Amino acid sequence: MQNETKVCQNCKKDFVIEPDDFAFYGKMKVPAPVNCPRCRFQWRALWRNEMYLYSRKCQLCGKSIVAMYHPDSPYTVYCQDCWLSDKWDPMEYGKDYDPKRPFFEQMGELLKKVPKAGTFASEDIGPNINSEFTNFAGGNKDCYFIFNSGPNNENCSYSRGLAHCKDLFDGYYSDKTEGGYEIINTHNSSNVIFSQNTNDCMDSWYLYSCSGCQNCFGCVNLRHKSYHFLNQPLSKEDYEKRIEEIKGSYVKMEAFRKEFEELLIKQSHRENNNLKSANSSGEYVFESKNCHDSFEVSFSEDSRYLFSNKYVKDCYDLIGHGRRSELLLSNVAVGTSRNVIGSWWTTTSHDLFYVFGLRSCEDCFGCDSLKNARYCILNKQYSEEEYRQITGKIISELKEKNLFGLYFPPSIAPFAYNETIAQDNYPLTKEEVLNLGYRWQDNFQMTKGKETIKIGEIPDNINDIQDSIVKEILACEVCGRNYKIIQQEFQFYRKMILPLPHKCFFCRHKDRLTRRGPMTIYNRQCAKCSRDIKTTYAPDRPEIVYCESCYQNEVA
Secondary structure: OOOEEEEOOOOOOEEEEOHHHHHHHHHHOOOOOOOOHHHHHHHHHOOOOOOOOEEEEOOOOOOEEEEOOOOOOOOOEEOHHHHHOOOOOHHHHOOOOOOOOOHHHHHHHHHHHOOEEOOOEOHHHOOOEOOOOEEEEOOEEOOEEEEEEOOOEEEEEEEEEEEOOEEEEEEEEEEEEEEEEEEEEEEEEEEEEEEEEEEOOEEEEEEEOOEOOEEEEEEEOOEOOEEEEOOEEOOHHHHHHHHHOOOOEHHHHHHHHHHHHHHHHHOEEEOOOOEOOEOOOEEEEEOOEEEEOEEEEEOOEEEEEEEEEEOEEEEEEEEEEOOOEEEEEEEEEEEOOEEEEOOEOOEOOEEEEOOEOOEOOEEEEOOEOOEOOEEEEOOEEOOHHHHHHHHHHHHHHHHHOOOEOEOOOHHHOOOOHHHOHHHHHOOOOHHHHHHOOOOOOOOOOOOEOOOOOOOOOOOOEHHHOOHHHHHOOEEOOOOOEEEOOOHHHHHHHHHHOOOOOOOOHHHHHHHHHHHHOOOOOEEEEOOOOOOEEEEOOOOOOOOEEEOHHHHHHHHO
């Protein structure tokens, strides 16, 4: 079988299906997709609002909660305790399947009736303790505004993709790090500030692609160095004098950041930051094999189009979770499961199709929030014979419409495009979003114009900031959104001698995504040997990009 070029029925752009793809789709008993990988990602991402949290009340017990569902949305929302309890029965919402109506129309109606948990808590990796303002997270303690994170994070805030971290603020995709600020893809490190693609470093600031370094400031591509400033060695005394002149001042640190970026653009860059991953493509693919077009993936094999997954095998088109799973297709937050298609937040289950929030289930189709169930359709119980007969009709309908094997359609998605990680990874304007048939949210729960300290009036140096700052309201210098400095955050800034941020969390997160790079793979040539490479650096970007072999020869 050869490559086959298709035209995406959604965006009308060409995409290619390869022989290995056809083999996987055959294994899953689904036709090849009619949407391109990017559109398929956007469809799934519409169901993953990680960071936009709203104040609501549990509609069962009445207590105040935070929830990912907008107060104006049509969903009934419970607190986590009530949703997990036996105080309600999801089977009571069961409905007969009507073969004369589209299946997804009926599924959308069921989704609006069955209560939803306000936030996603990963039960299988432990409870969240004193960490109410988190989502898609588990096993965290004393954490605030961290997402897609866990387990074993403590006193961490304003971050995404953390595991086994402590005292870390403003991080992205990092683990086993204690004392970190504005870090991306940083591992096994301590007391590192403004660090990216770095491991086994300590007591260092402004690092990029460094390993085994300590007491370094503004360094790129160094290995096992100490007391280096802008890649140049200094005596301990001179080093400490230089950095003390910069630390703590917002103005001086911003000026140094620009100087550091000038150094960075002159240094060589790896084609990707994958480690110990054979025959794999994408970015941040660790200890995996045969994983392609994947991002932020660890310990996985024989898979494609993954994002934020661990320990998966034989899976395509996933976002989040995945632990100890195989034969998953087009899922969001599905893990410890087998043979699941088009589903959301499902664990310890198998042989499921288009389900939402199922636990320990098998042979279910189009169900919501069931536990220990089998042979159910739209939350109604059937005999095995009836189940096979009805699901056969549903599958035939979906195949006729070229929908079987794709994710839930955008028409029944619970979130607007700009509430979700779709906007994070493929940002669009409101006009572009609406033209594609997705929703846009204009009414976020936020304030502007309520600041008690005006933009530009924050004292420059952390040493000049009073304890009362935690009672003040600040305004983002980019978007104008009001934000506050929480107590543990202020204590961290004082300890690390860091100035207060002048941007809100959402703008800081956007900056980190820009530094992380796009979720797009480009064909490019190594700047040294001209070998063809695949990289997230677009061909027209100015960075000097080397293949893995040339890069290792350069920095060794």
